[in-house]
Each structure stands twice: as structure tokens, then as C-alpha cells.
Amino acid sequence: MASSDDDIQTLIATMARLPGLGPRSARRVVLHLIRRRTGQMAQLAGLMANVAEQARECIVCGNVTAGDICPICEDPARATGEICVVTDVADLWAMERGRAFRGRYHVLGGSLSALDEIGPDDLRIPALIDRIADENITEVILALSATVDGQTTAHYIAEALAPTYVSVTGLAQGVPIGGELDYLDDGTISAALRARRKF
């Protein structure tokens, strides 16, 4: 009994360590769940147990999946010649929400970083180079963050792929849809100006 009163406190403490949550929001979430303990909370616990047990990395692209190969890599309707390289699974999901890309993905699992001592072999870059040969890829789209680490990683990959003669492209930079110039940083504005197009 007491042990399980501790469970409530341990649950709060564990939730409080999740990204974006803190002690206050964790307490709020746990109370919300306890009020729905037979419904939402039991369901959430079950889902979490399932995912914790079954989730793994797709052996091809590194996406999160329940099997060995993720649904995207298995989908015959997806173009096989194009690989979109993303930093992590969150970026893959973001690309999928955009619904613009119909090829396959490759998740690096991070960015090159001298500071954090993350080198090419700590990421899934060798696996990417293998895929270029194995899957006769024609285009690699580098959908990496426009940050220093992201662009360092992009340049490294572009150089590593140079010998393969595959065409390496990157996402366009410019004014975001619905973006007001007044609120844009100077870097974005000058990038958008440099990449200006005819109307």
C-alpha cells in the first residue's frame, strides 16, 4: 500500500524527466491520468508496454518501427531511386507530414559534431554509402537542419558521395510559407534574396 503510494510519486518523478515536462506539468499529467485511471491511463500503460517491447530501428533506413523493416521501406508504391537523408526520426515524420516526398528515407541518428565528438561512424553514414551502391540510387536529398552541425554533416555527406556520381541535392532555403519578412532573421532574408526566382 505505502509502496504503491510511492509508485505515484515515482511516476511523477519519472514523467518530470521527460523532455518538455517538469515537476509541475508531471504532477498535472499524473493527476489527470489518475482521474481516468480505468480508461486513458490503463490504455496508455498498455500502449507504452507494447511499444517498449516491440519498437526497434528499421534495418534499412533507421526509422522507428515494430518489425525489422519499416512500412515506408516496405511500401512498393514508394520510389526506390531517391533517398531523403534526415537527422532523426522526428525529421522523417515531419517530411511525411509534408506529403511531398514519395521516395525512401535514411535516418542518420544525429549530426556530426566536433564538440560532442560525434564522427561519421557514430552516425549511419557508412550504411548510407552502402545503400547508394546496393539500391542503385539516382538522387540523395539532404533534408538536414540549417544549423552549423547540420550543414557540416551535409557537406561531409556530399563529399563522401562525390565518387558515386549520384546527384546530391539539399532543401531550398527561403521565406517560410506565411512568414512575415519583418519577423525573419537576416540570414534567411539574404538567403531568400540570393535564391530569388522569376515570377
Add this chain to the structure above:
Amino acid sequence: MASSDDDIQTLIATMARLPGLGPRSARRVVLHLIRRRTGQMAQLAGLMANVAEQARECIVCGNVTAGDICPICEDPARATGEICVVTDVADLWAMERGRAFRGRYHVLGGSLSALDEIGPDDLRIPALIDRIADENITEVILALSATVDGQTTAHYIAEALAPTYVSVTGLAQGVPIGGELDYLDDGTISAALRARRKF
């Protein structure tokens, strides 16, 4: 396999419905957990299942507990003559963090609200009145929010307890510790002035 790829999306959707979380933060949390699926995620799932199964309301005070009676109500070291009335369990936890009150609690489970059609019998007010008689209470401290609904509830309870001759008190209002006058609302400042004390 596909079913369990859906589990990941269902987990995200369920997390996104939690208070203070949205789709973006839910995705972030789930990815964070999947990276720690054998450790933190499995532990969290287990804790949640335990709490979902065992958590209930203390039959005396309405606190969240694993048994029939919560540790506070069972603690012989806590003063029996004083009851601190709080709106919900979050407020009880807040009072406990303050470590100032050593009596027992009574959780109302909400505030009176004409708008939301919440009347005295929807809250644990009758149970409170019973406790006054049963536990020969000498003081009832109303630790209710300084909102319209909170104060309405406080006045209703004070009137309901008038016949019992128990002394009914409320939390002092004034400048919060570390509060800068410049940032305080006028209501608080005038309340603090009205309740001014000798140095």
C-alpha cells in the same frame, strides 16, 4: 507488425491529449522514450499500470492513494483537530510541499460553479460537514483559490459550518514571498495593504 506501428502513432495521439502536451511535444516525448525503451519506457509503462490499477480516493479526505485510507489520514503524528480544505489533490500536494500544515486535509474535488452547474452535493462538502461532527474538529482552514469560484465555495462552506461553532479560517492574502510590487496586480496590493501588520 503494422498493428504495432499503429501503436506508436496511437501512443503519440494519446500523449498529445494529456494536459500541457500537444502533437509536437507528444512526438518528442515518445521518441525520447523509444530511445530508452528497455529502461525508462518499460519502467514508466509498469508504474502507470500499477497506479492505474491501485490508485483510488482516500475514503476519509479524498486524497489520491493506493489503499482505502491515505498515508496522511493514517499518520498518527498529524494533528486530528484541524482540517485544511483544498479544491483538489494538486492543491493538497502544494500545501504538503509548503511543510507548514501538520493537520489533516479534505479534498472538495472542485469549486462551486453556477456556470458549470456544480453544486455542493457535486463536491465533497456533505462529507466535510460529517467529519466536523465525527472527528471533533476545532478548526477548518479554507485553503481555496483566490478566484471567484474559489471564494464562492469558501463562503458557502463558512456558512454551512456556522452552526457547528468550529472556527473557520482562510489563507492570508498579500504580497507573495519574493514578489516585486511592480509586477503585482492591483487587487493583491490593496489586499496586502488592508491586511498590513506592525513590524
